[in-house]
Amino acid sequence: MTEGEELTIDDEIVARARIHAREVIDEHDLGLALDALEWRVSARARRRAGLCRWHADREVATIVLARRAYERYEWAEFAAVVRHELVHAWEFQRFGESGHGSRFRELAATLEAPRHCRSFAEPRYVLRCRERGCTWRATRHRASKPVRAPDGYRCGDCGGALEVEHTDSGRTWESASGFGGAKAALGDEW
Structure with a gap:
């Protein structure tokens, strides 16, 4: 960031998510590689609060968080979305795949992450x-x-x-x- 440049809402979302992720990873000794984790914000997402994409060629997980969800949820609920996506990132880094099965549910319960995140928009x-x-x-x-x-x-x-x-x-x-x-x-x- 250069002098005089203001932070955007997207910068705030990524900064808060990264801080929370570090705390969760350290507290639970997840062994999740932060250098193999990227963060993005979606201004278009209307239904999904977050998602985790796996780039097998680079062995990098990208967590994409919805700006609208951040604006509509209280921090506690949004932080739970971050933890949910961290479980996916952990599965991708360890096993090369992720879903919402028993392995996901077990770690999600430990991290107090929901299995599915609440929709933040009314359906059309x-x-x-x-x-x-x-x-x-x-x-x-x-x-x-x-x-x-x-x-x-x-x-x-x-x-x-x-x-x-x-x-x-x-x-x-x-x-x-x-x-x-x-x-x-x-x-x-x-």
Whole structure:
């Protein structure tokens, strides 16, 4: 950083995450190689608070943290996201792979890291079963295939037909053409 240059929110996120990571690694004697750990901030992420990418060719793990999550969570919850991603980094460095299985759960419990992190944004779409009495629903942040063409998918519980709601407008559709019609009708409000 040069003289007169101000720190950004991204600089703050990375600095706090690195400090917390060092404390966790030292406290739990993880043996995680800090020199093989990179940090990034995503301004685009809308759903995922963090992720860990493994670059096997360089044997480096990159932890990517969502700026929006940092802005919406209290520090304790965001620090838990950092610990969650540290578990992935540890698995990558030790085993070359990572998931949310028993090995992950065991270390996550030791570090008081959640198995899954809470979404920090409201979903853009809600998928619901149309069958009477069925309460199945799923949320989406992007226009995935089931959102664009719900008639090609079935309820996860009873197998019934689906409908999709655009949460901002309340418009619903049950087919690909319904999706196109809703999108066209909403225009800039989409």
